[in-house]
Every structure is written in C-alpha cells, then in structure tokens.
Amino acid sequence: MRRVLSVLAAVVVFVALWEGYKAVGDPDGTVLFGTRVLPRADDLSMPHVWDMLRRLGRPELTGGRPVWQVVLGACLFTLGITVAGFAAGAVVGLLLAVAMQRFRLVERGLLPYVILSQTVPLVALAPLIAGWSGNLSFGPYPWQDWMTVAVIAAYLSFFPVAVGMLRGLQSPQASGVELMRSYAAGWWRTLIKLRLPAALPYLFPALRLAGAAAVVGAVVGEISTGTRGGIGRLVIEYSREATSDPAKVYTAMLGAALLGLVVAALVSLLELPLMRHRRRVPVVTM
Structure with a gap:
C-alpha cells in the first residue's frame, strides 16, 4: 500500500x-x-494533462478505435517482447555473476568488457543486430523482427543484473564463508545456502533497473528496426501529427511510461515471496 x-x-x-x-x-x-x-x-x-486524457477516449482515426485501445494493444505487444528480453538478459547476467564470483580470473578478464559493452550506442547497435540475425532460423521457423528487439532488450538488461548480483554474491564476510567451510560445505552448497540468500537484497534493485532498461531497449529497438505493432513504433507514427494533434503524441509517451511501471510492478511481485522467505531463514554473513 x-x-x-x-x-x-x-x-x-x-x-x-x-x-x-x-x-x-x-x-x-x-x-x-x-x-x-x-x-x-x-x-x-x-498540452494540458486533461487534453491528453480526453484524447485517449477519442478515435485514433475517423471511425476507428479509441486511442486508448490502440495504445493498450501496442503496450501489450511491447510488454511481451520486453518480458522475453528481460528474462534472457537476467539469465545471462546471473550466469555471468556466478562465473565471475567463482573464478577470479573470469572476473578480472570479463568485467571490464561487461562494463564496456554499455558504452556502445544503442541506435547504432540495433541495425547491426538486425543485419546479423536476418539469415538465422530455427529449423522451419525464420528469425522474426520481434526477436531482434528482444535481443536488444536483453543486451541492456543483463548489465545491472550481472553487476548487482556479483556484488551480492561477494557480500558475505570471510567469517561466514569460513563457517561454511568448517561444515565441509563445498562451493555449490555455499552458493545455495549462503551467497544466494545474501545476494537477494542486491538482486532485486538490479532487476528493477534491468526491467526499466529492457523497456527502453524494446522501445528503441522497435524504432530502430521498424518493428510494427509496438509502442515504440506508435510513438514515431504519432509524432508525425505533432503539429496538428499534439495531445496524441503524448498518449503514446504515456503508454510507454506506464509500460515501465508495469514491468517494475511485476518485478516487485516476484520480490515479495522471496524476500519473505529470506526473512524466515537466517543467513550467516558475519
């Protein structure tokens, strides 16, 4: 509440x-x-806020659907792509964090490139990914445009998860790790019993950042690759009417903002049961 x-x-x-x-x-x-x-x-x-809200209830085109229905459909399309990209990016980030925590050589060799990857301009990267993936296929199923957008969303979302999770996995103090060793616990059991529970307070803020980054990646990816049906493409289409119907432009922007809030809310829903379980299970970090 x-x-x-x-x-x-x-x-x-x-x-x-x-x-x-x-x-x-x-x-x-x-x-x-x-x-x-x-x-x-x-x-x-x-335009006034109430003009934007009134525009949501009027038809997009003469005799067409109301703007709010068009924006909602575009947001749902982009939400599906965002969830796919976010899930892929989160998995990649988690695996990278575990590998960097397990092997110090991997951390020293890989972490600078993980950070450097986020300096590449997304607008320049999107056409490259679209060109590389254009000839790919999964058996009889060719590569789809939405998959390119999902890859872009994953590219932006893996970074905060990797860095945040690595910080969380390294958060237990040496005395807690030594206690696990005194119980003859190996690396895997120490990871499950000590490091992962201790990393949860670091993981969920990183996931919220990753969710916001995935939304940005999906919207920019739709704009850069020309993928139709999503809120990113709708922003471009409505922007062409900025001089004649300025409130209409902001309806698409409002949809993109609400999409980010929905993704953040979904991450928070995932956080509640896990953090409640963590409060019931004592974690040794001292």
Missing part, C-alpha cells in the same frame, strides 16, 4: 509541476545565455 501511495503522490507532483510550468512558463521557452534551458509552454509543445 505504501508503494502505491508513493506512486500516486509522484503522479500528482508531476501533474502539478507540468501544469504549474505551463501556467507561468514562457510560451517561447526559458532562454539562459542564448540557450533554451526549459521547453516552450505553449499548447503545441505542452
């Missing part, structure tokens, strides 16, 4: 700031030393 109230409070604050700036801001934008530091406060650049 506290998290729900926090989210609602954040929404109220955001709406208040939006409408407050629109009421007092300069229609031509706030310029400082010849550089515009704040956006224009006119109706074309910043």
